[in-house]
Amino acid sequence: CIADGISPATKQFLEEINKWTSQHGVSPLSWDVAVKFLMARKFDVLRAIELFHSYRETRLREGIVKLQPHEEPLRSELLSGKFTVLGVRDPSGASIALYTAKLHHPSKTGNHVVLQALFYLLDRAVESWWVFVWFRCQSKSEKSVQPFACWLQGAFPARLKKVLIVGAPVWFRVPYNLLSLLLKEKLRERVQMVKMSDLRQHLPRDCLPEHLGGCLPLDVHSWNLQLLSEQNGRVDPVDELVGIPLENTSIHVPGPEAMGLAELMAHLNRAQRSGIYLEYEELRREQPPGTFTCALAAHNQERNRYGDVLCLDQTRVRLKARRNERSDYINASFMDGYKQKNAYIGTQGPLEKTYGDFWRMVWEQSVLVIVMTTRTDEGGRRKCGQYWPKEEGGQEVYGHIAVVNHRVDKQAHYNQTTLELHNTETFEQRQVTHFQFLSWPDYGVPSSALSLIDFLGAVKHQQQWAVQAFGSQWRGHPLGPPMVVHCSAGIGRTGTFCALDICLSELQDVGTLNICQTVRRMRAQRAFSIQTPEQYYFCHTAILEHAQRQGLLSANQ
Known part of the structure; x- marks a missing residue:
C-alpha cells in the first residue's frame, strides 16, 4: 500500500531503469509499466532489467518505433484478421490470442509489417500474468512464423503459458524444427503441434471459436477496430523511446504487495484510521490516466x-x-x-x-x-x-x-x-x-x-x-x-x-488481497471511484468483519 511504499523489487527496478532513462533524456518508466516487466520475470529484478533492454533493443533493431496505426500498410495489417484476442480466458485466467497464419501472404505483406502489427496489438492485449497464444498454421510459407521468433525468445514483457500450433501441414515440420532451435528449453516445452481433433484436450469448448470446434462466435475485426478507434487522435505510446506501453494493467490479479488477512489486520492496527485516510489521499491526488x-x-x-x-x-x-x-x-x-x-x-x-x-x-x-x-x-x-x-x-x-x-x-x-x-x-x-x-x-x-x-x-x-x-x-x-x-x-x-x-474474490481464490492496488486500478477505468476516505477505510473493516464471521480470522488477532 501507499503508506508502506512500493515493493522493494519495483523500487529497485525503477531506480536502475530510470538511471538509464535520465542518461538518455527520455521519460521515466511508470510504476505500472515496471510491474509489467517484473511480473513477466516473476519479480526477479535482474532478469526483468534484462527483459526491458531486450524489448527495447528488439524494437529499435526491427524498426518498431513511431508506429502509425491509422496509416498504410500498418492499418490494413491490423485489420486483416490474422491476429485477434478472444473475449474469454482459459480456466486458469490466461488470455487467449489467435493468429491465423493462412491469412498471411508474404508476397503482399512483408514480415516487418507483420511484426509491427504483432507488437502493437500485443502491447494493448497483455493485461494479465500470462498470455496464452496459439497459431492456426496453414500458410504456404515458412516465413509466416518468423515474426514470432523474437517474442518467443523472451523479448516481450509477458509470461507465455503455451503455444498450440493447430492443423500444421506436412511442410511445416522443417520450419518448426528450426523455430524450436531458437527457443530456450523451457519455452520449447511450451510449444506444441496439435491436431484439430485434440484441441479440446487443451481448451474447453467455451474458450474456442466455432471454426475450431468451440462455441464462440469469432469476429476478428471488432477488437482490432476498437483499439484503432480508442487510439485515434492520441499519441501512440511507442513514440516514447521504444514503445514501452504506458497503459494501466486493469484486470485484477494477485500482485507482489498482496496481503494475507493477518497482514491486513496488522496494517490497519498500525496505520489506524488516520493512516488509511492518508493512503486514500495519495490515491485521490493521482490524475486519471486518460481523457x-x-x-x-x-x-x-x-x-x-x-x-x-x-x-x-x-x-x-x-x-x-x-x-x-x-x-x-x-x-x-x-x-x-x-x-x-x-x-x-x-x-x-x-x-x-x-x-x-x-x-x-x-x-x-x-x-x-x-x-x-x-x-x-x-x-x-x-x-x-x-x-x-x-x-x-x-x-x-x-x-x-x-x-x-x-x-x-x-x-x-x-x-x-x-x-x-x-x-x-x-x-x-x-x-x-x-x-x-x-x-x-x-x-x-x-x-x-x-x-x-x-x-x-x-x-x-x-x-x-x-x-x-x-x-x-x-x-x-x-x-x-x-x-x-x-x-x-x-x-x-x-x-x-x-x-x-x-478483494473478496481474490481472498477466496488465493487467500490474499490488496485494497490499495484494487482502488487504483478501478480509478483508472471509472475515474474517481470511491469518493471519500471513509468509504476507503470501510473496505478494510468490512473485509475483516467478514473474515472474522467466516472463522478466517479470530476476533483477538
Missing part, C-alpha cells in the same frame, strides 16, 4: 447527472449506432473485475432523459443483473430517477425496450425485483434482476458491513444462476456479462461495492 473528450462535448453534457463526474474516453460504454443519432454517449464505464475483463459497468443513476439509453445499454451488453446502491431520493434531493416500473405488475416503455415488473421480494436491507425486458424491434425478451440496497447513505458507509456483504453474496448468486439460465445465448466469460452497478454519481458507493467484490 474526457466525449463526456465534455457540448451535445453530451446534458446526459451527465453531475458536471464533474465524467467518463474516460478509453473505458466508456458506447451505445450501438442508430440512424439519425448524433451521439453514442452514456455516462457509463466498463470496469474489470477479479480475473475478468469488463465484469462491471459503473454508471450514474439514470436521468429521466436517459432512461431509454440506460435500458438500451442493458440490452446491448446482455446485462442480467442491475445493482442499485442508492434510494431515488435522499435528504430531500433527487439522487436517481425511477427508471423501472416500481410496483408488481407495472410496465413501462423506454425507447424500444418495454420493461415489466413481475415480482418484488423485500428483504431487511434490500429489494430484489424480477424484470422482464421486451425488445419491440426484434420481438426478443429477456429476464433481468434488479437489486436495490436501502441502507447506505450518500457519501457515507452502511451501518452494517455484514449486511452489505450479504447483499453482495445475493447479487453474485443471482448472477451465477442467470448465466446458467442464459445457456448458449452467452458465449463470453464464464462469469457472465457485466453487472450494471450504480448509485447517484456512479463512483462512491458504486466503487466501494466493486472494490469489495474484487
